[in-house]
Amino acid sequence: MTSPLVFQMAEGNLQTEFGKFKVTIYNDGQVEATVLQTLELNNTRPVHLRIQSTCITGHYFNSTECSCKEDSDSFQNYISVNGNGLLILLNQEGRANGNVAHISSQKLKEDGATQDEAYLRLGFPKDSRDYSIVTKILANLGVKQCLLHSKNERKLSTLRKSDISFSTFKGK
Numbered sequence: 047m048t049s050p051l052v053f054q055m056a057e058g059n060l061q062t063e064f065g066k067f068k069v070t071i072y073n074d075g076q077v078e079a080t081v082l083q084t085l086e087l088n089n090t091r092p093v094h095l096r097i098q099s100t101c102i103t104g105h106y107f108n109s110t111e112c113s114c115k116e117d118s119d120s121f122q123n124y125i126s127v128n129g130n131g132l133l134i135l136l137n138q139e140g141r142a143n144g145n146v147a148h149i150s151s152q153k154l155k156e157d158g159a160t161q162d163e164a165y166l167r168l169g170f171p172k173d174s175r176d177y178s179i180v181t182k183i184l185a186n187l188g189v190k191q192c193l194l195h196s197k198n199e200r201k202l203s204t205l206r207k208s209d210i211s212f213s214t215f216k217g218k
């Protein structure tokens with residue numbers, strides 16, 4: 047299935063430790079995103095949404111600097127139990143500054159810099175992440191309202207520039 051803005055490249059089901067999900071690969075001609083969703087989506091109700099950027103250090107190396115893996119796992123568990131949810135994984139390592147920037151920032155952080163300061167000192171923006179494919183994917187799926195599982199205000203304000211309604215999910 048395609049929409050003018052984004053293409054579904056492949057889809058299949060995946061059993062995880064939290065339940066069975068559908069996984070779809072999307073491409074908008076510039077970037078690819080992977081979506082994990084509950085087998086049923088009911089667009090007459092708000093859809094639970096988590097936008098996750100790839101994080102090698104968190105997801106594979108169990109870094110204690112961020113909660114990416116923990117947040118992703120608890121969201122999968124939540125939608126497996128409550129239904130009507132999707133997790134959109136974007137290929138944006140190191141706040142989309144890349145792994146070289148991320149790993150280079152470690153030394154500065156050991157010396158007391160925050161992540162923001164470390165990226166700026168290395169000549170990168172504090173945050174280069176782009177969420178434009180997210181609203182294209184949601185439109186493709188026919189989603190009208192989302193409950194965003196995130197505390198990131200920048201993410202929310204970027205998403206609100208679309209026709210889809212977003213509110214922050216509060217509590218479980």
Ligand SMILES: [Zn+2]
Nearest residue numbers: 101104112114
């Ligand atoms: Zn992380």
